[in-house]
Amino acid sequence: MxxxxxxxxxxxxxxxxxxxxxLSLQQVYRGKLASSELFTILGGFxxxxxxxLSLTFIGNFQESSGMKSSWGAVILAEIIALIAASTxxxxxxxxxxxxxxxxxxxxxxxxxxxxxxxxxxxxxx
Numbered sequence: 628m629x630x631x632x633x634x635x636x637x638x639x640x641x642x643x644x645x646x647x648x649x650l651s652l653q654q655v656y657r658g659k660l661a662s663s664e665l666f667t668i669l670g671g672f673x674x675x676x677x678x679x680l681s682l683t684f685i686g687n688f689q690e691s692s693g694m695k696s697s698w699g700a701v702i703l704a705e706i707i708a709l710i711a712a713s714t715x716x717x718x719x720x721x722x723x724x725x726x727x728x729x730x731x732x733x734x735x736x737x738x739x740x741x742x743x744x745x746x747x748x749x750x751x752x
Contacts, residue, residue, distance in 0.1 A: 635687040642687070646680040649673055650711055661716040670715040671722025678708035678727040679734075701731065 653660065653673050660670035682704035689696050705727055712723035 635691045639684050639687045639691070642680040642683040646677060646684070649676055649680070653677075653711065653715060657715045660719070667716050667718045668722050670719040671712055671724075672726050674708045674712035674715070674719055674723035675726030675730055677711050678704050678723070679730050681707045682731075682734075 653670065657670070660666045660673075682700060685700040685704055686696050689700060705724070708723055708727060709720055712719040
């Protein structure tokens with residue numbers, strides 16, 4: 628239990644630091660990100676990274692607090708990312724949502740794989 632708490636705390640700090648750096652850079656360069664179609668898509672992608680980092684923070688916070696993660700964490704993280712995307716360009720909102728859906732799908736696949744792998748290890752012992 629103590630090992631997971633240390634891992635969750637480290638992950639929380641790392642995700643907050645990366646979130647702050649990405650959000651700051653996104654705001655500094657929001658004029659550039661809104662200047663062309665390609666940069667607007669990039670703005671949506673950077674906002675979806677904010678989704679990933681905020682979801683990581685919220686999930687680890689819930690784990691360290693003893694709460695069970697739910698869809699509420701996903702919705703809250705998505706709202707945070709979409710608000711950040713809306714400060715750059717309105718098209719960034721759409722691309723952020725699409726990239727976030729892809730990230731969530733891949734995260735679900737990876738966690739399912741890791742869970743089944745851990746479950747098969749525990750059955751062997």
